[in-house]
Structure formats: C-alpha cells, structure tokens
Amino acid sequence: xxxxxxxxxxxxxxxxxxxxxxxxxxxxxxxxxxxxxxxxxxxxxxxxxxxxxxxxxxxxxxxxxxxxxxxxxxxxxxxxxxxxxxxxxxxxxxxxxxxxxxxxxxxxxxxxxxxxxxxxxxxxxxxxxxxxxxxxxxxxxxxxxxxxxxxxxxxxxxxxxxxxxxxxxxxxxxxxxx
Ligand code: IMP
Ligand code: MG
Numbered sequence: 062x063x064x065x066x067x068x069x070x071x072x073x074x075x076x077x078x079x080x081x082x083x084x085x086x087x088x089x090x091x092x093x094x095x096x097x098x099x100x101x102x103x104x105x106x107x108x109x110x111x112x113x114x115x116x117x118x119x120x121x122x123x124x125x126x127x128x129x130x131x132x133x134x135x136x137x138x139x140x141x142x143x144x145x146x147x148x149x150x151x152x153x154x155x156x157x158x159x160x161x162x163x164x165x166x167x168x169x170x171x172x173x174x175x176x177x178x179x180x181x182x183x184x185x186x187x188x189x190x191x192x193x194x195x196x197x198x199x200x201x202x203x204x205x206x207x208x209x210x211x212x213x214x215x216x217x218x219x220x221x222x223x224x225x226x227x228x229x230x231x232x233x234x235x236x237x238x239x
Contacts, residue, residue, distance in 0.1 A: 070237045070238045070239075071235050071236075071237060071238075072235060072236060072237070072238045073233050073234070073235050074212065074215070074217060074233075074234045074235060074236055075210065075220075075233060075234040076233050077232040077233050080115075080192075080209075080220060080232075080233070080234065081115070083192075083209045083210060084112070084115050084116055084119060084192075084209065085119055087116060087190065087207050087209055088116055088119030088120045088121075089119075090207065091116075091120055091122075091160065091190065091207060092120050092121040092122050095120075095122045095158065095160075096122060097122075098122060098158050099122065099123040099124065099125070099157075099158065100120065100122055100123070100124040100125070100158055100159075100160045101124075101125050101127065101154055101157035101158060101159045101160065101184070102117055102124050102125060102126045102127065102159075102160050102162055103127045103128065103129060103154065103159055103160070103161050103162065103179070104126065104127070104128045104129075104162045104163075105128075105129055105130070105131065105161065105162065105163040105164075105171075105172070105175065106128050106129065106130040106149070107130070107221070107223070107229070108163070108164040108165065108221050108222050108223065108229075109162050109163050109164045109192075109221060110221050110229075111220050111221035111229070112162065112164050112192045112209075112220065112221055113126070113162045116162060116190070127148075127149065127152055127154070128149040129146055129147065129148055129149060129152070129175065130146070130147045130149065131144060131145070131146050131147075131171050131174065131175055132144065132145040132146075132147065133170075133171060144171075144174055146174075146175060146178055153182075154179060154182050154184045155182055155183050155184065156183065156184065156185050157184050157185055158184070158185050158186045159179065159184040159185075159186065159187045159188070160188050160189075160190055161175070161176065161179065161187065161188070161189045161190065162190050162191075163189070163190075163191050163192075164191065164192050164193065164220075164221050164222055165191060165192065165193045165194070165195065165217070165222065166191050166193075166194050166195065166199075166203065166205060167195050167198050168198050168199060168200040168201070169199050169200060169201045169202070169203040170200055170201055172189065172191075172203055173201045173202075173203045176189065176203070188206040188207070189203075189204075189205040189206050189207070190205065190206065190207035191205045191207070191208055191209065192209040192210065192220075193208075193209060193210050193211075193212050193217065193234075194208045194210070194211045194212065195212055195213075195214055195215075196211060197213065197214040198214055215236035215237075216236060216237070217234050217235065217236045218231070218234070218235055218236070219231030219232070219233050219234045219235050220232065220233065220234050222234070
C-alpha cells in the first residue's frame with residue numbers, strides 16, 4: 062500500500078477489481094435508463110475525476126462531460142461559513158438531461174447546495190450518481206439515484222478521494238482502521 066504516512070492501520074475497503082465491477086454495473090443501469098437520450102454528465106471536482114472517467118467510458122448512450130467545483134469554508138464545529146460554485150467553461154445545462162456525478166455523499170450539504178443551484182438552470186431532468194454513500198453522517202435530506210457502495214462512517218481515500226490532498230491516485234479505496 063502506498064496511500065498514507067500511517068501504513069500500519071490502513072485497510073483496503075474496495076479493491077480495484079471490486080470498483081471496476083460495481084462501476085460497470087452502474088454504467089449498465091444508467092445506459093438502460095437513458096436509452097434514446099443524451100446524457101449531460103456533470104462531474105464534481107476534484108474527487109469525482111477518476112470515477113467519472115471510468116463510468117463514462119462504460120456508458121453506452123451519447124454523453125457530454127462538464128465540470129463544477131464547489132468551494133466550501135467551514136467555521137467552528139463544522140458549520141458552513143460560505144460556499145461558492147465554479148462552473149467550468151461554457152457551462153450550459155438548460156433543457157438537458159443532467160447526470161450529476163460525485164464520488165461521495167457524506168453530510169449531503171455540498172451536493173444539496175449544488176443540486177439546488179443546478180435546478181435553477183432548468184435542466185430537463187437531473188439525476189445524481191455517486192460512488193459511495195455515508196448515510197450515517199447525513200445532515201440534509203438528499204438521496205442519490207445511483208449509488209455504488211453504501212459505506213460505514215469511515216474517512217475513505219483513494220480512487221480520486223483525497224487524504225489531505227494526497228492518495229487520489231490510488232487505484233483502490235482505503236480507510237484507517239480505528
Ligand atoms: P458533504 O459532507 O456530503 O457535503 O461532503 C463534502 C465533501 O467532502 C465531499 O464532496 C468530498 O469531497 C469530501 N468528503 C466527504 N467524505 C469524505 C471521505 O470519506 N473521504 C474523502 N473526502 C470526503
Ligand atoms: Mg477533501
């Protein structure tokens with residue numbers, strides 16, 4: 062393992078093979094559901110970049126890729142002070158069938174904020190696809206349409222998710238065992 066500076070307690074949650082299998086299943090389901098349509102894929106940077114790259118290559122319906130980044134700043138005790146959305150270059154989803162692609166829902170605060178903003182742009186439809194769901198930590202009511210894995214309350218990293226900005230390049234997903 063090369064994910065961290067604390068190798069002793071690092072434990073692999075999903076191997077490269079586990080992830081590949083699940084991503085293929087999600088892609089198959091999405092391709093069926095969107096048959097005859099074009100998907101406007103919107104990836105949430107940075108954490109979704111690897112998941113999105115693998116997912117879109119397995120989806121069989123026509124698809125475009127756009128990206129957003131949400132900046133958050135937290136105050137005391139994790140309360141949110143401010144959020145900003147950066148829409149990356151010629152972002153236009155009006156009238157489109159949008160599939161929002163994110164790596165994880167934790168408290169749900171980030172994605173629900175983003176979903177509300179995207180809805181104001183009047184897409185034809187808006188669905189949410191996430192690789193991992195941590196329902197135990199939810200603070201707001203948000204449910205994804207496609208979920209790769211439902212996981213316990215661990216801080217996970219690898220496969221695009223960071224551990225203090227490192228470890229995004231790991232091909233598997235790990236966590237630190239308590
Ligand atoms: P939220 O709590 O659902 O608003 O999640 C905010 C963001 O925190 C996510 O989009 C991820 O970028 C990051 N995040 C949440 N949980 C994890 C984790 O277990 N590992 C790495 N990043 C995480
Ligand atoms: Mg982070």
